[in-house]
Amino acid sequence: MRRLAIVAALLLAACGSPTPEGSARSGREVVVAADAAPGSVAESNWRRFANNVGVWAPGVSLTLRLGTEAGPPAARVTDLEQGAVQVASLPPDMATELVPELAILSAPGLFGSQDEADHILDTILLEPYRRLFMNKGLVLLDWIDDGWVGPPAEHVYATGVIVANKGWFERLTPHDRDVFEQAYGSAGQARADRRAAEAGLGAAVTETPAPWSEAIREAHRAIVIRAGGRGQEIYDLAVSAKRDFAAGDKAAQGS
16 A cells, blocks of 8 residues: 555665755754644644654654644635645645535545545545645645544545645655655554544444435535536546445455
8 A cells, every 4th residue: 555655665764874865854844733632633643743754854843833823724724825834734624615626525425434435535536636736836745534424324524634835845855745745644543543532432433325316416416516627527536436446345355
């Protein structure tokens, strides 16, 4: 899997000799603004992010602004655009204001399970969405799993994003770009910790929903139309990926 391979490579680099670009990274200052209540899983994930950056890119001087220190989402976008903040988390609603095509991800019943959603977001839709954020002057680094919202029968999936200032990111070395794309997720650990906490609170485990009804299809069509832009293309990619995922599941069960 892409994340595991890159994280393993970064760990080897951190444990071995400095990378050739080490001197170029020296003294770099990075401010990160993110939603995270004190003592929450989100705070733990962001602390791990900072630790990962410290190990994998020791030339970076990183400052975390968490919770109220991060400011409201709209202010974070302004700070990103002006270069006052280099990396920030955005909740689903703010992210969708920037890139309306993100509404596709919360179409009711689009994803039947967490595994399916993870696979499609990470391997199929990440790059198309990265291009859309790039058009806004931002770089999509990673997803923030917000889980399932609304009536269980609808299985509406919500995800926030981690974005970076485009100019800052493009000036990084290839090594450091990999670091900032991988440091939060930690090869799936951030998602696993959030979901474990949710399970501890008694949240319902999602199951594959029944085949789409005509009402659900109409809702999907309306969301695609409202999203505009590349919404139809992204929706079609997601639906095609669902078929491939289901076929892979059946093949695995038959082996």
